[in-house]
Amino acid sequence: MALIVQKFGGSSVADADKVRNVARIVTETYRKGHSVVVVLSAQGDTTDELIEKARELNPKASKREMDMLLATGEQISIALCAMAIERMGYQAISLTGWQAGMLTDSAYSAARIKRIHTERIRKELDKRKIVLVAGFQGINKYDDVTTLGRGGSDTSAVALAASLHADLCQIYTDVDGVYTADPRHVTGARKIDEITFDEMLELASLGAQVLHNRSVEMAKRYGVNMEVLSSFSGHMGTKVKEVVKTMEKNHVSGIAKDKNVARLALVGLADQPGIAFKIFSLLARKDINVDIILQSIGRNESKDISFTVARGDGPEAKRILEEHQQSIGFQSVELNEEVAKVSIVGAGMVNNAGVACKMFEALFSAGININMISTSEIKVSVLVDERDADRAVQAIHDRFFNEFGSN
Numbered sequence: 389m390a391l392i393v394q395k396f397g398g399s400s401v402a403d404a405d406k407v408r409n410v411a412r413i414v415t416e417t418y419r420k421g422h423s424v425v426v427v428l429s430a431q432g433d434t435t436d437e438l439i440e441k442a443r444e445l446n447p448k449a450s451k452r453e454m455d456m457l458l459a460t461g462e463q464i465s466i467a468l469c470a471m472a473i474e475r476m477g478y479q480a481i482s483l484t485g486w487q488a489g490m491l492t493d494s495a496y497s498a499a500r501i502k503r504i505h506t507e508r509i510r511k512e513l514d515k516r517k518i519v520l521v522a523g524f525q526g527i528n529k530y531d532d533v534t535t536l537g538r539g540g541s542d543t544s545a546v547a548l549a550a551s552l553h554a555d556l557c558q559i560y561t562d563v564d565g566v567y568t569a570d571p572r573h574v575t576g577a578r579k580i581d582e583i584t585f586d587e588m589l590e591l592a593s594l595g596a597q598v599l600h601n602r603s604v605e606m607a608k609r610y611g612v613n614m615e616v617l618s619s620f621s622g623h624m625g626t627k628v629k630e631v632v633k634t635m636e637k638n639h640v641s642g643i644a645k646d647k648n649v650a651r652l653a654l655v656g657l658a659d660q661p662g663i664a665f666k667i668f669s670l671l672a673r674k675d676i677n678v679d680i681i682l683q684s685i686g687r688n689e690s691k692d693i694s695f696t697v698a699r700g701d702g703p704e705a706k707r708i709l710e711e712h713q714q715s716i717g718f719q720s721v722e723l724n725e726e727v728a729k730v731s732i733v734g735a736g737m738v739n740n741a742g743v744a745c746k747m748f749e750a751l752f753s754a755g756i757n758i759n760m761i762s763t764s765e766i767k768v769s770v771l772v773d774e775r776d777a778d779r780a781v782q783a784i785h786d787r788f789f790n791e792f793g794s795n
């Protein structure tokens with residue numbers, strides 16, 4: 389029989405009916421003979437409400453006390469759910485992060501899990517109990533309560549699955565799984581049955597907010613099989629793993645749009661060694677991450693460099709460059725905050741020269757201009773004007789995924 393970790397997000401436990409629904413899913417799994425560890429988030433918007441309560445009293449509350457407060461949200465969920473399970477005639481026990489042996493470092497509000505002492509959980513599982521663990525929280529070496537950062541319950545679940553050597557970590561949420569594109573904006577978007585960790589990481593960082601990135605990184609590192617599924621629909625979800633069956637066939641798994649970008653263009657730089665180094669070390673010193681970089685071919689001893697940063701960093705990056713205009717030596721710097729990055733992601737893309745071409749063709753057919761291009765082993769990104777972004781995603785999606793497409 390398998391050991392399964394089932395995690396339910398805030399929307400899945402938002403009220404009594406929903407908690408009862410979770411109890412039903414959990415006990416069904418248990419009845420099949422599996423051992424079940426359940427990780428829960430705080431109900432609905434509880435965490436936000438707790439933050440608001442803190443703000444009323446002290447907008448500058450210490451992080452230690454914030455963690456003490458926020459950790460209560462998850463404790464309400466596990467206790468209520470244990471009660472619902474008991475009511476259904478099964479044995480359950482709820483455990484705080486501390487009781488469950490979740491040791492973290494001391495970075496309040498952004499703690500990292502260091503180790504999990506699983507003895508207590510094991511003991512309860514051996515008694516055939518359903519074990520409910522409060523997500524998002526742990527304890528540090530001073531025996532103080534810590535939290536893992538917003539959305540951290542996914543990470544709690546994967547960490548538990550890794551240290552218990554669970555057969556599967558199911559992440560229940562309010563969507564059916566991971567989609568080929570955002571189903572709220574793209575017609576024809578469909579659920580992906582299986583996806584690799586690397587693809588999931590790319591899609592997540594590109595704005596497909598289904599799973600917390602840290603949880604996927606951890607699942608990849610420890611080889612935890614994950615599944616994302618809906619706690620409401622009962623449909624098959626999306627499996628996230630190292631290698632997937634369909635990798636050969638499907639070159640592209642999904643398409644993502646990221647509006648959190650700005651482009652800076654430096655015009656009239658000297659065409660000589662050391663210029664790029666100067667520019668990007670200035671930005672690195674201020675912790676500004678640069679994503680796509682494009683350098684023109686030098687002509688008349690002059691060249692241009694353009695690059696993208698997170699939109700919030702745009703104005704500061706511009707200011708830094710202007711401050712150093714003399715020492716870098718350029719004519720002008722231009723900031724464009726009305727751009728978006730559209731990317732196709734697919735693990736099977738590596739050996740397929742035609743994939744990028746198909747993407748460009750789709751954009752050409754839709755009359756959309758490409759400002760910049762970047763590629764990696766599993767992704768091709770283009771920078772387009774923000775007003776074209778939704779149309780770009782739809783056009784690319786149609787090209788790769790509609791019934792006439794040959795993906």
Ligand code: ASP
Binds near residue numbers: 398538
């Ligand atoms: N309740 C926490 C939050 O809202 C943790 C989580 O939901 O994963 O961020």
Ligand code: MG
Binds near residue numbers: 397398430432435539
């Ligand atoms: Mg939450």
